[in-house]
Amino acid sequence: MKKVFFKTFGCRTNIYDSQVMMQALKNYEITEVESEAEIIVINSCTVTNGADTHVRSYLSQIEKTSDAKVYLTGCGAHTKGESLLKSGRVHGVFGQSEKLKIESFLQEEKPFYDAGDLNHIDNAVVDDFVGKSRAFIKIQEGCSFRCSYCIIPFVRGDARSMDEARILEQIQRLASNGFGEFILTGTNIGSYGQKTNSSLASLMKKISQIRGVRRIRLGSVEPIQITDEFKEILGESWLERHLHIALQHTSPKMLKLMNRRNVYKHDCELFEELASKGFAIGTDFITGHPGETKELWEEAMQNVRDLPLTHLHAFTYSKRDGTPSATLKPEVNGKLAKERLHELESVVKQKNLEFRSAFSGELEVLLESQKGSLFVGHDQHFNKIVVDSKEDLLGNWVTIQNYEARGEFNHAKL
Numbered sequence: 479m480k481k482v483f484f485k486t487f488g489c490r491t492n493i494y495d496s497q498v499m500m501q502a503l504k505n506y507e508i509t510e511v512e513s514e515a516e517i518i519v520i521n522s523c524t525v526t527n528g529a530d531t532h533v534r535s536y537l538s539q540i541e542k543t544s545d546a547k548v549y550l551t552g553c554g555a556h557t558k559g560e561s562l563l564k565s566g567r568v569h570g571v572f573g574q575s576e577k578l579k580i581e582s583f584l585q586e587e588k589p590f591y592d593a594g595d596l597n598h599i600d601n602a603v604v605d606d607f608v609g610k611s612r613a614f615i616k617i618q619e620g621c622s623f624r625c626s627y628c629i630i631p632f633v634r635g636d637a638r639s640m641d642e643a644r645i646l647e648q649i650q651r652l653a654s655n656g657f658g659e660f661i662l663t664g665t666n667i668g669s670y671g672q673k674t675n676s677s678l679a680s681l682m683k684k685i686s687q688i689r690g691v692r693r694i695r696l697g698s699v700e701p702i703q704i705t706d707e708f709k710e711i712l713g714e715s716w717l718e719r720h721l722h723i724a725l726q727h728t729s730p731k732m733l734k735l736m737n738r739r740n741v742y743k744h745d746c747e748l749f750e751e752l753a754s755k756g757f758a759i760g761t762d763f764i765t766g767h768p769g770e771t772k773e774l775w776e777e778a779m780q781n782v783r784d785l786p787l788t789h790l791h792a793f794t795y796s797k798r799d800g801t802p803s804a805t806l807k808p809e810v811n812g813k814l815a816k817e818r819l820h821e822l823e824s825v826v827k828q829k830n831l832e833f834r835s836a837f838s839g840e841l842e843v844l845l846e847s848q849k850g851s852l853f854v855g856h857d858q859h860f861n862k863i864v865v866d867s868k869e870d871l872l873g874n875w876v877t878i879q880n881y882e883a884r885g886e887f888n889h890a891k892l
């Protein structure tokens with residue numbers, strides 16, 4: 479059988495989609511060694527110009543080192559797929575809605591382009607994750623928000639939820655195969671159940687009742703999606719003690735320019751409430767969006783210093799053609815946007831260290847990777863921990879009482 483290598487860029491949703499494709503292949507062998515592959519499937523991201531650049535750079539790399547036949551899928555299929563196909567850099571392009579057809583696509587002798595549609599809802603059931611100790615569960619697809627800078631609704635479509643019974647069946651299968659940590663993912667997971675008389679909180683309660691489920695983590699949610707119903711589950715032992723809540727900015731004027739739905743005053747109150755319950759809190763942030771003046775940036779940074787943040791996923795603004803922000807003025811110099819990004823990262827990095835240093839309780843850790851005697855995992859606050867041990871702990875859950883807070887991670891010996 480021909481060997482297929484999957485190169486996955488971008489978010490956790492893409493990790494899930496890659497697993498769906500791997501499971502759909504019956505007459506091919508999956509390899510985790512790129513140099514062995516006769517076929518390479520690139521599951522691409524297009525959220526920023528940088529994401530597109532990473533895909534093109536990877537293509538250039540394999541063109542120099544491999545004779546493998548290359549296929550492109552993911553969000554980039556909608557934005558860059560046709561041009562890459564016309565230039566002969568890939569043999570075939572298919573949208574994420576068509577991923578279950580991958581077996582037949584890989585047998586196509588002629589170059590092809592099949593973008594699929596943006597109303598598709600997955601009905602695949604995944605019962606394993608190759609090379610992973612945690613399971614990623616896609617619960618919804620698309621986003622109905624229209625933030626002014628974002629291309630994603632145009633390549634993923636409007637929000638729609640996966641069938642609840644299939645989600646629960648999938649988790650039951652994975653739990654019976656030894657997975658204990660489940661990460662719920664999607665384009666905008668907080669919108670789950672809006673048209674099906676359900677909710678994210680309701681779904682998590684049902685998941686928690688499945689035998690073998692030990693911890694549930696979430697992808698990014700919006701502040702307005704932390705509802706009263708959601709707050710009722712904050713004390714549950716199966717819920718991660720880390721929430722990633724997308725702000726994108728903390729200046730009220732900038733939030734309006736970005737067409738965001740969150741209000742900083744309410745965001746601040748929510749974050750303080752969650753912090754008081756012991757949660758680590760992460761957020762998304764964009765620096766250098768058009769209209770971000772020196773005064774607005776200084777206001778935003780003061781707000782960031784006031785917030786009980788512990789984690790950050792930040793990037794500089796990236797113009798995406800066809801979005802409202804692409805025509806906004808004045809633009810912010812790219813170098814200045816990067817300087818602001820580094821300033822922001824420095825502040826949150828220090829906040830994270832202070833959070834880890836102040837916490838004195840036990841850490842519940844799933845050890846996910848190994849290098850020699852060092853095992854790496856994440857605790858209940860989604861902080862990285864490195865464990866030095868002579869025992870074989872890979873894939874195990876461990877409770878750690880004695881540890882040291884170092885620069886970017888905790889360290890322990892067992």
